[in-house]
Amino acid sequence: MSETNVRSPAGLPATDWREEIAPDETERFTHYAEQLRALQRDRAKKSSKGAADRALHAKGQAGVEGEFTVLPELPEYARVGLFAEPKTYRAYVRFSNGAGARQHDAKDDVRGIAIKLVGVDGKKIIPGMEDAKTQDFLAILSAFTPFVGPHEFVTVVRAAANPALLLPRLIKGLGFGPSFKLLKKLAGGFPKIASVATATYYSALPIQFGPYAVHYALRAQSKAEPVSGKKAADHFGAELADHLRKGPVVYDFRVQFFRDEKTTPIEDASVEWRESDAPFLTIARLTIPQQDPSSAKGVKLASFIEGLSFDPWHAQVELKPLGAMMRARNFAYRLSTEERKAAKEPDGTEEL
Numbered sequence: 001m002s003e004t005n006v007r008s009p010a011g012l013p014a015t016d017w018r019e020e021i022a023p024d025e026t027e028r029f030t031h032y033a034e035q036l037r038a039l040q041r042d043r044a045k046k047s048s049k050g051a052a053d054r055a056l057h058a059k060g061q062a063g064v065e066g067e068f069t070v071l072p073e074l075p076e077y078a079r080v081g082l083f084a085e086p087k088t089y090r091a092y093v094r095f096s097n098g099a100g101a102r103q104h105d106a107k108d109d110v111r112g113i114a115i116k117l118v119g120v121d122g123k124k125i126i127p128g129m130e131d132a133k134t135q136d137f138l139a140i141l142s143a144f145t146p147f148v149g150p151h152e153f154v155t156v157v158r159a160a161a162n163p164a165l166l167l168p169r170l171i172k173g174l175g176f177g178p179s180f181k182l183l184k185k186l187a188g189g190f191p192k193i194a195s196v197a198t199a200t201y202y203s204a205l206p207i208q209f210g211p212y213a214v215h216y217a218l219r220a221q222s223k224a225e226p227v228s229g230k231k232a233a234d235h236f237g238a239e240l241a242d243h244l245r246k247g248p249v250v251y252d253f254r255v256q257f258f259r260d261e262k263t264t265p266i267e268d269a270s271v272e273w274r275e276s277d278a279p280f281l282t283i284a285r286l287t288i289p290q291q292d293p294s295s296a297k298g299v300k301l302a303s304f305i306e307g308l309s310f311d312p313w314h315a316q317v318e319l320k321p322l323g324a325m326m327r328a329r330n331f332a333y334r335l336s337t338e339e340r341k342a343a344k345e346p347d348g349t350e351e352l
């Protein structure tokens with residue numbers, strides 16, 4: 001597996017990436033965010049808890065503490081934002097299932113990891129939160145999505161909320177041909193993993209990286225095992241806890257640089273940035289140190305993390321999310337966290 005970077009003729013990653021921002025996006029993306037919030041409210045009304053969960057990724061598999069270490073001796077072009085200097089940040093890490101409903105872990109689903117670094121200096125993007133001390137990274141098990149953009153994404157999420165009406169709702173939202181094309185892509189199901197401690201997670205969408213643009217990924221250093229057997233309802237969390245009681249779990253944080261609009265597009269989320277076109281460069285390491293998630297401290301920590309807001313827009317200005325799917329997230333996460341009254345951003349001084 002190559003660790004070198006694709007260079008432009010000048011020896012540096014390409015900088016000619018572009019976003020295409022449609023004039024009606026604010027209106028449309030506000031509407032998508034409201035549609036997701038309506039599902040969230042609906043579920044809250046029906047739940048015994050009576051309070052809202054996350055609109056998506058409602059079930060936390062685990063909430064643990066970690067350390068994020070920026071590696072020394074990075075190439076000059078990779079020393080961007082918080083990656084400019086070798087340094088170790090404290091991190092909160094939440095593993096999740098993607099659905100808006102809390103379900104058995106055996107159910108086919110997206111799986112996510114959300115990482116919040118604390119104590120991060122530099123200007124942040126969200127107006128009013130410029131001085132926040134956090135940087136978030138969110139990733140899933142797929143390197144790309146079945147969706148070109150947020151319209152398809154939100155249409156599928158809404159249609160899937162009622163499986164009996166999935167097809168008519170899809171056809172209504174997307175049209176006949178595109179619906180069947182999408183269903184074909186979705187028929188393959190979701191990636192299966194034996195353990196979150198041996199998985200690879202992908203941003204699946206781009207972020208700015210100073211003058212460049214990248215996708216990022218977290219690759220577990222431990223080798224993946226075959227998926228086997230019948231498992232308990234919360235087996236992902238239980239299995240991670242077993243790992244962590246014995247020792248640390250470590251992931252390499254890697255980036256792939258934008259090369260050109262055809263092989264590494266910014267706006268089309270359905271195209272995989274292939275390693276052969278855009279090789280990975282390891283720039284940091286996420287270590288989840290040995291800890292006991294079932295101890296009193298571990299349970300308190302998980303509950304604190306469950307209340308946090310992980311959001312790709314909690315980011316340094318140098319690491320701004322890019323592309324329509326990311327821009328739609330700029331509206332959706334804000335409404336979802338407001339609805340469930342998420343905690344305010346931590347700054348690294350909290351005592352747990």
Ligand code: HEM
Binds near residue numbers: 112138310326336
């Ligand atoms: C394709 C790339 C995406 C990835 C990698 C991703 C990943 C994640 C992850 C890991 C979480 C859980 C965060 C946590 O643990 O608190 C999450 C939550 C969420 N996602 Fe995404 N997501 C993606 C796309 C989208 C899109 C396109 C939308 C909507 C337009 C969206 C809406 C949401 C919402 C509303 C939440 C709950 C936010 C909260 O209440 O904290 N996501 N996502």
